Amino acid sequence: MIGIFDSGISGLLLLEKLESLLPGCPFIYYGDSAYAPYGAKPPEVISERSRAGCNFLINRGAEIIVLACHTTSAVIGQTMHRHLSVPVIEMIQPVVKEAIAASDGKRFGVIGTKTTIESGAYQTALKGLDDSCVVHAKACPLLVPLIEEGWRNKRETKMILRRYLRPLKLMQVDTLLPACNHYQLIYSLIRPRIGKKVHLIDPLATLAAEISSLAFPQNFAVSESVGRQRHRCFVTSRTEYLEKSANYYFNQPLKLTQV
Numbered sequence: 670m671i672g673i674f675d676s677g678i679s680g681l682l683l684l685e686k687l688e689s690l691l692p693g694c695p696f697i698y699y700g701d702s703a704y705a706p707y708g709a710k711p712p713e714v715i716s717e718r719s720r721a722g723c724n725f726l727i728n729r730g731a732e733i734i735v736l737a738c739h740t741t742s743a744v745i746g747q748t749m750h751r752h753l754s755v756p757v758i759e760m761i762q763p764v765v766k767e768a769i770a771a772s773d774g775k776r777f778g779v780i781g782t783k784t785t786i787e788s789g790a791y792q793t794a795l796k797g798l799d800d801s802c803v804v805h806a807k808a809c810p811l812l813v814p815l816i817e818e819g820w821r822n823k824r825e826t827k828m829i830l831r832r833y834l835r836p837l838k839l840m841q842v843d844t845l846l847p848a849c850n851h852y853q854l855i856y857s858l859i860r861p862r863i864g865k866k867v868h869l870i871d872p873l874a875t876l877a878a879e880i881s882s883l884a885f886p887q888n889f890a891v892s893e894s895v896g897r898q899r900h901r902c903f904v905t906s907r908t909e910y911l912e913k914s915a916n917y918y919f920n921q922p923l924k925l926t927q928v
């Protein structure tokens with residue numbers, strides 16, 4: 670069984686992709702909704718909460734953990750394997766490899782939560798793979814709340830996005846890494862504002878492809894805690910609003926269990 674960890678419910682976007690790529694594979698999902706968003710939380714809190722969430726998944730039968738959260742991956746992705754008894758897949762390495770392969774001029778823009786950008790994880794990973802990379806990173810703390818509020822198509826959101834992307838445009842980045850799951854929901858707004866020539870990386874598609882290329886799903890057992898269900902989803906706080914958003918992110922009705 671594959672365990673998916675996220676700060677909240679935007680990791681359901683990955684679950685949806687994986688379910689279509691890996692038919693027959695069981696999944697268990699954990700969203701730390703009581704502490705979400707992680708984006709401006711201190712690294713110590715994110716590390717502790719993420720470790721606890723991943724161990725929850727392992728205790729219920731997860732045989733591998735996917736950190737489907739850029740903020741968690743940025744803070745603890747490289748060292749999480751030391752704390753867990755099963756293999757871990759984080760987001761940054763696959764996404765950075767994809768970005769370097771896509772880029773013509775190695776001029777990268779990275780946007781993400783405050784904690785992701787301040788961690789320097791994407792910047793370090795890009796330069797670690799190719800030290801000729803020029804990286805401009807911009808924290809966009811207003812985007813997650815706007816997206817969660819359903820303000821995706823509001824004028825205010827477009828204005829704020831334009832303002833966040835402007836310095837990256839001025840720096841003439843040729844590849845943009847939207848390093849936050851929520852941004853997938855506003856790709857159609859990002860594209861015209863960053864320019865049509867800029868390569869726009871899709872981290873969730875990259876991560877889903879990476880996981881499915883490992884070709885291990887047939888080895889995963891359907892655990893008793895999941896039973897006949899295709900997936901089981903746990904959250905640390907369940908409200909009507911969260912359920913509605915989860916159905917939207919997952920594109921179909923979904924049962925969330927509070928732990």
Ligand code: DGL
Nearest residue numbers: 676706707708739740850
């Ligand atoms: N899941 C987080 C990420 O992908 C976004 C939401 C949050 O701040 O918790 O970075």
